[in-house]
Each structure stands twice: as C-alpha cells, then as structure tokens.
Amino acid sequence: MLRGRRGAASMLSDGDRLAMLDELENSGLGWFWASDADGNLTYLSAAIAERLDIPLDDLLGHPLPALFAPIDGDGRTKSLSLMLGAHKSFSGFAVRAVKRPDGAVLRLAGQPVFTSGKKFAGFRGTGADITAEYHREAETQRLAKxxxxxxxxxxxxxxxxxxxxxxxxxxxxxxxxxxxxxxxxxxxxxxxxxxxxxxxxxxxxxxxxxxxxxxxxxxxxxxxxxxxxxxxxxxxxxxxxxxxxxxxxxxxxxxxxxxxxxxxxxxxxxxxxxxxxxxxxxxxxxxxxxxxxxxxxxxxxxxxxxxDLENEAIFRRRLEADLDTAVREKQLFLKYEPIVDAKTQKVRALEAHICWMHDTRGEIDEEEFASILDGSSQVVEVGKWSIAEACRHAAYWPESIRVAVNVPVPLFAHSDFVAEVSRALQEADMPANRLELEISEAVFFGDSNAVDRTLAQLFKLGVRLTLDEFGSGYSSLAYLRRAPFDMIKIDEKLILEAERHDSRELGLVRAIVALSGALEMETIANGIESNALLVSLLDCGVDYVEGPIFSDPVGRDVVESELLGDGWKIQPTVDRTKRARRRTVFRKIQVIHDDHSYEVTLRNLSKTGALIQGLADVPKGTQFVVDLGGGQLAVATVIRSSGDTQGLEFEQSLVDDGSGGLCTRHRVSPYALASAGAPLAALSPGSYKAMQGGMLGQGASVPQFGYAPSATHEAA
Structure with a gap:
C-alpha cells in the first residue's frame, strides 16, 4: 500500500506539485518556513509576511529569535532560541512578530534537518494563523478573572x-x-x-x-x-x-x-x-x-x-429585631423640633422626630432610630403610627401651630397611605391644613402615575406638602411642576456646605429661594448651628429656619408648656450646638514610663493632646507612651501637671476615625510583638518590654510614680 501511495504521488510532475504548494500557501490553510543551521530564516511563505504586514525582504536572512517573540501566557514558556538550539522537533509554539507586538498570532511547528553525514542543517516547519483563537481564549481567561x-x-x-x-x-x-x-x-x-x-x-x-x-x-x-x-x-x-x-x-x-x-x-x-x-x-x-x-x-x-465593632454589630441586629416589639408594646415616642419664622423668630410649626425608649438600652434618639428604621420591614407601620400620634398631640396646640411629619418612601407608595392620613386627621379632629407631610424627592423614582395620583389625593384632602431634601442631587423642576407643594425644604448637607464654603452654596440657596418665590412656595432651612450662617440664610430670604441654634428636639410636655403663653418665641443662641455623636472619653487607659505601665483615667482627648487623671507627683516634661488600646500607642509629653491631673501633648497628632472619634495614625505591628515573644494578636497591657520605641527598660527599675491618694487604682 505504501508503494501504491508513493506511486500515486509520483504521477504529479514537479511543476504540478509546486503549483499545489503555492495554492496551499496562498489559501492560508498551510504556511511554510525554513532556517539554516545558524537559525537565519531562509524561506517564508509570502502569505505569512502579508498577514504580519512586514515586507518579506525584512524577514529573510535574519535570525528567527530576532524576528519572533513567544507569547508568555503563564510565565513558563521557553525562549525561541532555546527551542531551536535543542535541534529537536517542536509544535504548538505561539509567537508574535517583534515588530508587530499587537499584530497577528502564529503557531509554529518545526522539524530539524540533518545531512547524510548527520550534520544539523537547520529547520523546516509550518505555521498557522491562530489570532482569532488566541483572542477567544484570552477573553475567556479575562472573563474568569x-x-x-x-x-x-x-x-x-x-x-x-x-x-x-x-x-x-x-x-x-x-x-x-x-x-x-x-x-x-x-x-x-x-x-x-x-x-x-x-x-x-x-x-x-x-x-x-x-x-x-x-x-x-x-x-x-x-x-x-x-x-x-x-x-x-x-x-x-x-x-x-x-x-x-x-x-x-x-x-x-x-x-x-x-x-x-x-x-x-x-x-x-x-x-x-x-x-x-x-x-x-x-x-x-x-x-x-x-x-x-x-x-x-x-x-x-x-x-x-x-x-468593639463585632459587639456593636450584634447589638445593632438585636435592636433591629426588637423593633417589632417596640411598635407592639408602644415603646416609641415623639419629640418635636421647633420650626421658626425667620423674620419674627416665633415658632410656627413643630417637626416630629421618632425616638425609642428601649427597655435595656434606654432612650434611642431620633438620629440613631432613623438609621435603625431605614430598610426595616416596620417602616410603614412606624410611619403610620407617627402621623396618627403627631395629629393626636397637635390637636391640643393652638390652631396657628402646624405639625410636620416625615413620610418614608415605602409609606408614600403604600396602597392605603392617603386613607391612613385621613383617618389620623378624623380621629384627632384636626384641620387638614395643620398637618405638613415632608416628602422626599425619592418618591418620584416610583411609578409616575401612582405618584401623581397620591399627590392629587393629598392635595384634595387639604394637607400641606413639603418637598424634603431639595438640592440633594435629584432636584428637578419637573417635580415642582407636577406636585402641589407648599414648601421646599433645602437639603441640610447643602446648608452645611454653605456654612463651610459660603459663596457658591449660598448662591444655590438664593436660587432655590427665588425659584420657590416664583412658584408661590415657601422655603425652610434646617440644621443651623452658627449665627453667621443664620444671618447669611436670612439675607438669602429663607422663610423658616430650624436647628440647634434655636432648640434641640424636645418632649411633648415642653412643647405644650411653651405654647401656653402668648406665642412661643425663640432667640438664637450661639451656645447651642449639635450634640457630639461620639463615645464618651471618660475611660481607663494605660500609660507607660520606662518599663512600667500605669492605669489612669482619660478625661478628654483631642487631636493634639489629652488630659489624664490618677497619678501623683508627675513633673512637667515627663514622657509617656499613651496606650489607647488595640495597639494604638502615642508618645506624649506632660505640659501641665496639677495634683493628680496631667495635660499631655502628643508628639504626632491623632486623626479622625470616621465616626466622630480619634485614633492614632499607626499601630504597633503584631509582627513586632511576635518578634518580641508576644502572640500575633492585639496589644495587651504589660507587653511592652523589648518593643521598639516602647520605653525600653535598661534592667529592672522602680516605678517613679504612685497613684494619687484620691484614686482607687491598684498598683500596676
């Protein structure tokens, strides 16, 4: 059979065979190449050169490794020169032209050629264009990562x-x-x-x-x-x-x-x-x-x-789980923040804030409660309760005083929302125009027909509507054209930016006031803490103002007491500022001197220093390492000392911790503790010996400071 095949092949003339090879090369189905014993390219199918977009003359006669570079997909691909130098057959070798690194991808195969005297004479091989296949594989690998x-x-x-x-x-x-x-x-x-x-x-x-x-x-x-x-x-x-x-x-x-x-x-x-x-x-x-x-x-x-975040997270989830009980057992209550007429400083309305009297946690204020309620399954139920409760309270106030209630988006979208508002007004026997519903711009992201229908029903009912958080980013004139709003509430973040940067943000406030005036609406700005900001807002023409400069939210009894007189008028007081939402600083900490650790009470803390209490006879100029916990060590110098109290100045300022508190820039690395023989874990009291920068002791020493007689500390 082998002789038959050879016989069949021999029936073609040399010219026919060359023509067949030319057709095969030109079709792109098969390409050929050859090199001499020195690795220089002696032959290359013209179709390959054309595919590479490189003139054939620029390829022939040059060393193959200088012309083609392997594609190193996994970092283990051998170099082309090593492959050729081994004088062994190879296949499936993917390369690109050095001159066209982003061009076609070729797969080369080669067979060494030897003379009759078994002397290496070069390579003969084939090539294939695998560009499309290569890109498909590369895309598959990319999608996997x-x-x-x-x-x-x-x-x-x-x-x-x-x-x-x-x-x-x-x-x-x-x-x-x-x-x-x-x-x-x-x-x-x-x-x-x-x-x-x-x-x-x-x-x-x-x-x-x-x-x-x-x-x-x-x-x-x-x-x-x-x-x-x-x-x-x-x-x-x-x-x-x-x-x-x-x-x-x-x-x-x-x-x-x-x-x-x-x-x-x-x-x-x-x-x-x-x-x-x-x-x-x-x-x-x-x-x-x-x-x-x-x-x-x-x-x-x-x-x-x-x-402490893990315990905080666990406690938070428990609070969210307890919310159902809070609604059922009537643990929720309302506080009211006065809304003041900017010109007369008389209270014209009171904004309801929901608080929670937790049976173990105590009072949870309006800000924390809002964050707990956000996304809760109880948001609709709590929203309905707040409207009914606010109406019930406001029914006992003078008729000139309105009550404002925030409406969560899920409550606004609820099918019986308008009916619940109507029921609350009827049960309280209160005129509808004394109830202000604060509606976020986010409600307009819902079904536009349903939103328009609900707004029309509320307008027909006679309640006042306030567009809340205007200027928060969603703001559109389309909302104001579509809805019968009585008031625009400027976003608190925009107000705070106006206090910090003044010009551009105040310009936006002026524009909002002008817009509301043209649409016959009133404006309200909240969150005001400084007198300078108040003056600027009054200059912008804002109609109503609220914030700590006037009053924090107060209980129902305070409201009813203040409203008994001849109108409730509040003078702005610069001493009033928003309560700082941070953990108390009064806590026990460690301070280190030489190789001794002392327990003291941290009285207050700022970016540049601290006040500690508990040690006696500490001279000015003494250096401590203050251990704030969790590997936070701050080098500090005593700059004031009086009795058992010392004022410290930090060598490096503390930074914000993202939650209203302070922390050190760096912490002692657990690796440093491990090298000193301590476990790879958080810093603990007493783990200071042999620590770099940790007040190393030069042998045993006697503690230099004792505890103050009034302190109850035990010796460290």
Missing part, C-alpha cells in the same frame, strides 16, 4: 489577589489595607430607572473609583453594588481616611445617564493587616464589620475596624 460589566477584578480574582498578597506580606512583615465599599441608594436607581441605567451607573462608578485612588492598588467589584479595594504597604489611617473620603466625595457627585440624572452615595469600611487580621477571611470580615458600622452611622461615611 474580571467583571464583564466594569472591567474591574471579580470576586474570584480579588480573593486570590488578597490571599497571595497577605501570604507574601506575612513573611515580609508588610501591611495591607482592605476597603469594602457599598453604594447608597443604588437599588433606588436600579428599581426606578431600570437595569440598563443601573449597569451604566456601575460603569461610571468603576471609572471614578480608578481615578480616586492615586497609588498602587487592586480594585474589584464583588457583585451588585459592592466593591473592594486592596492597597498594599499602607497602614497610616490618616492616609487611608483621606482616600476613603475622596472616594465618598467623588462617588456622590451627580451622574448623567440616558434615563436621567441621579445621585448616589457610598459607605466605606477599612481594615488593615496584620492589625485587624492575618488571613484573608479575617481581614475581609473585619472590613465588612467596619462597613456595616459606617452604614449604620448614617451612610456616606467611612469607619475603621476596631475590636
């Missing part, structure tokens, strides 16, 4: 990158920060403008994220509206706080989509390895807890992980 929508790393790749980075960094004793991000109000956009708008929004978020972090990092989208950032070699919480704040600021700027303009927010949780975890599971969990705390703190903010 990257998010198809945003192009960022996907969940799988982020997990691998964090895992491998932490493993390498552990042996090198390096730091790594993980940021967890969650978009605020994204679901609202997705549900109302559609999934196409949501997808486009996520793409724009990804681009802003990449621009906002100006250092080496890995950014990923984990799915939905959740993102993750890994920043290697950064443990400075001042730097990380600045990065988080820049992300929050950039992501809250308005977005332009084909379906309309929208604004979202962002919350960020931050954890740092090895302080907050050593493995990927530990550090990601820590960042998740910090994110949960940031969202519960009011959203649009960042939080660093700390050891």
């Amino acid at each position: 990257y998010d198809s929508l945003t192009g960022l790393s996907n969940r799988h790749r982020m997990a691998h990158q964090i895992e491998s980075t932490l493993t390498a960094f552990k042996s090198a004793k390096r730091n790594c920060a993980i940021l967890m991000l969650d978009l605020d109000k994204f679901k609202q956009v997705n549900d109302t403008l559609g999934h196409a708008a949501g997808d486009e929004l996520l793409k724009q978020v990804a681009e802003r994220l990449k621009r906002s972090i100006e250092r080496e990092c890995e950014i990923g989208r984990l799915g939905g509206d959740e993102f993750q950032v890994m920043i290697p070699d950064v443990d400075d919480r001042g730097v990380l706080g600045d990065i988080a704040m820049k992300i929050i600021t950039m992501l809250k700027q308005p977005y332009s989509l084909d379906e309309g303009r929208c604004v979202i927010g962002c919350s960020v949780g931050i954890a740092i390895a090895p302080h907050d975890g050593v493995t990927r599971e530990e550090i990601v969990r820590s960042a998740d807890l910090a994110l949960y705390a940031a969202k519960n703190g009011g959203r649009g903010q960042y939080r660093f992980f700390s050891g």
Whole structure:
C-alpha cells in the first residue's frame, strides 16, 4: 500500500506539485518556513509576511529569535532560541512578530534537518494563523478573572489577589489595607430607572473609583453594588481616611445617564493587616464589620475596624429585631423640633422626630432610630403610627401651630397611605391644613402615575406638602411642576456646605429661594448651628429656619408648656450646638514610663493632646507612651501637671476615625510583638518590654510614680 501511495504521488510532475504548494500557501490553510543551521530564516511563505504586514525582504536572512517573540501566557514558556538550539522537533509554539507586538498570532511547528553525514542543517516547519483563537481564549481567561460589566477584578480574582498578597506580606512583615465599599441608594436607581441605567451607573462608578485612588492598588467589584479595594504597604489611617473620603466625595457627585440624572452615595469600611487580621477571611470580615458600622452611622461615611465593632454589630441586629416589639408594646415616642419664622423668630410649626425608649438600652434618639428604621420591614407601620400620634398631640396646640411629619418612601407608595392620613386627621379632629407631610424627592423614582395620583389625593384632602431634601442631587423642576407643594425644604448637607464654603452654596440657596418665590412656595432651612450662617440664610430670604441654634428636639410636655403663653418665641443662641455623636472619653487607659505601665483615667482627648487623671507627683516634661488600646500607642509629653491631673501633648497628632472619634495614625505591628515573644494578636497591657520605641527598660527599675491618694487604682 505504501508503494501504491508513493506511486500515486509520483504521477504529479514537479511543476504540478509546486503549483499545489503555492495554492496551499496562498489559501492560508498551510504556511511554510525554513532556517539554516545558524537559525537565519531562509524561506517564508509570502502569505505569512502579508498577514504580519512586514515586507518579506525584512524577514529573510535574519535570525528567527530576532524576528519572533513567544507569547508568555503563564510565565513558563521557553525562549525561541532555546527551542531551536535543542535541534529537536517542536509544535504548538505561539509567537508574535517583534515588530508587530499587537499584530497577528502564529503557531509554529518545526522539524530539524540533518545531512547524510548527520550534520544539523537547520529547520523546516509550518505555521498557522491562530489570532482569532488566541483572542477567544484570552477573553475567556479575562472573563474568569474580571467583571464583564466594569472591567474591574471579580470576586474570584480579588480573593486570590488578597490571599497571595497577605501570604507574601506575612513573611515580609508588610501591611495591607482592605476597603469594602457599598453604594447608597443604588437599588433606588436600579428599581426606578431600570437595569440598563443601573449597569451604566456601575460603569461610571468603576471609572471614578480608578481615578480616586492615586497609588498602587487592586480594585474589584464583588457583585451588585459592592466593591473592594486592596492597597498594599499602607497602614497610616490618616492616609487611608483621606482616600476613603475622596472616594465618598467623588462617588456622590451627580451622574448623567440616558434615563436621567441621579445621585448616589457610598459607605466605606477599612481594615488593615496584620492589625485587624492575618488571613484573608479575617481581614475581609473585619472590613465588612467596619462597613456595616459606617452604614449604620448614617451612610456616606467611612469607619475603621476596631475590636468593639463585632459587639456593636450584634447589638445593632438585636435592636433591629426588637423593633417589632417596640411598635407592639408602644415603646416609641415623639419629640418635636421647633420650626421658626425667620423674620419674627416665633415658632410656627413643630417637626416630629421618632425616638425609642428601649427597655435595656434606654432612650434611642431620633438620629440613631432613623438609621435603625431605614430598610426595616416596620417602616410603614412606624410611619403610620407617627402621623396618627403627631395629629393626636397637635390637636391640643393652638390652631396657628402646624405639625410636620416625615413620610418614608415605602409609606408614600403604600396602597392605603392617603386613607391612613385621613383617618389620623378624623380621629384627632384636626384641620387638614395643620398637618405638613415632608416628602422626599425619592418618591418620584416610583411609578409616575401612582405618584401623581397620591399627590392629587393629598392635595384634595387639604394637607400641606413639603418637598424634603431639595438640592440633594435629584432636584428637578419637573417635580415642582407636577406636585402641589407648599414648601421646599433645602437639603441640610447643602446648608452645611454653605456654612463651610459660603459663596457658591449660598448662591444655590438664593436660587432655590427665588425659584420657590416664583412658584408661590415657601422655603425652610434646617440644621443651623452658627449665627453667621443664620444671618447669611436670612439675607438669602429663607422663610423658616430650624436647628440647634434655636432648640434641640424636645418632649411633648415642653412643647405644650411653651405654647401656653402668648406665642412661643425663640432667640438664637450661639451656645447651642449639635450634640457630639461620639463615645464618651471618660475611660481607663494605660500609660507607660520606662518599663512600667500605669492605669489612669482619660478625661478628654483631642487631636493634639489629652488630659489624664490618677497619678501623683508627675513633673512637667515627663514622657509617656499613651496606650489607647488595640495597639494604638502615642508618645506624649506632660505640659501641665496639677495634683493628680496631667495635660499631655502628643508628639504626632491623632486623626479622625470616621465616626466622630480619634485614633492614632499607626499601630504597633503584631509582627513586632511576635518578634518580641508576644502572640500575633492585639496589644495587651504589660507587653511592652523589648518593643521598639516602647520605653525600653535598661534592667529592672522602680516605678517613679504612685497613684494619687484620691484614686482607687491598684498598683500596676
């Protein structure tokens, strides 16, 4: 049979065989190449040169390794010169032309040729264009690692990158920060403008994220509206706080989509390895807890992980679970914030705020309760109760005083909302025009026909309507044309920006006042704390004002007492400021001197210093290392000393911790503790010997300071 085949082949003339090879080469189905013993290219199908877009003369006579470079897909591909130098057959070798690194991809196969004397004479081989196949495989590999929508790393790749980075960094004793991000109000956009708008929004978020972090990092989208950032070699919480704040600021700027303009927010949780975890599971969990705390703190903010966040998260979930009991057992109550006539300073209305008298926690104020209620299944039930309760109270007030109640979006969209409002008015026997319903612009993201129908029914009922948070980013004149609003409430964040930056934001306030006047509506500004801001707002022509400069929310008994006289008039007082929402500073801490640790009471804390109490006879100029817990050590010098109280000045200022408190920029690395014989864990009292910068003792010494006689401390 073999002789038969050879016989059949021999029936073609040499010319026919050459013609057949030419046709095969020109068809692109088969290409050929050859080299001499020195590796110089002696033959190449013209079709290959044409496919590479390189003149054939620029290829022939040159060393093959100088013309083609292997595609190193996995970092293990051998060099072409080594392949040729082995004088052995090879196949499936993917290359690109050196002159066209982004051009066609070829797969080469070669067979060594030897003379009759078994002397190497070069290679003869074939080639194939695999460009399309290569790009398909590359795209498949890319989709396995990257998010198809945003192009960022996907969940799988982020997990691998964090895992491998932490493993390498552990042996090198390096730091790594993980940021967890969650978009605020994204679901609202997705549900109302559609999934196409949501997808486009996520793409724009990804681009802003990449621009906002100006250092080496890995950014990923984990799915939905959740993102993750890994920043290697950064443990400075001042730097990380600045990065988080820049992300929050950039992501809250308005977005332009084909379906309309929208604004979202962002919350960020931050954890740092090895302080907050050593493995990927530990550090990601820590960042998740910090994110949960940031969202519960009011959203649009960042939080660093700390050891107490887990207990805080557990307690928070218990509160959310207890909300059903709170409604059922009537633990909720209302406080009222006065709304003051800007010209006369007389109280014209009172805004209802919902508070909670928890059976073990005590009073939960309006701000914390609002964050607990947000997203709860009880939001509609609580909203109905607040309207009925506010009407019941206001029925006993003078007829000139109105009551304002905030309407959550889910309550506004509820089928029996208008009927519930009507029932509350009837049961309280109160005129409808004394009830003001504050409605967020977010309601307009719902079914426009249903929204218009509800607004028309409320207008017919006779209640007053206030457009809440105007200027928060959704603002559109279309809302004002469609709805019968009586008042525009300027967004509190815009008011606060006006206080900080003055000119541009005040210009926006003036524009809103002018717009409301043209539409025969009134304006109200809230959250006012300073007299300077009040004067500026009055100059802008705002009709009504409220905020701490007039009064914090007060109980029903205070309201009824004040309304008994000849009108309730409140003079603005600059001493009144919004209550600081931070943990108390009165707590026990450790201070270290030489190789001794002392327990003292931290009286107050600022970025530049602290006041401690409990030690006697401490001279000015004494240096302490102040242990604020969790590996936070601050070097401080005593600048004032009186009895058992010392004023300290920090060597390096503290930074914001994202929740209204303060923290050190750096923490003692668990790696440093491990090298000193301590476990790879959080710093604990007494673990200071042999620590770099930790007031090393030069042998045994006697404590220099004793506890003050009035203190109840035991010796450290």
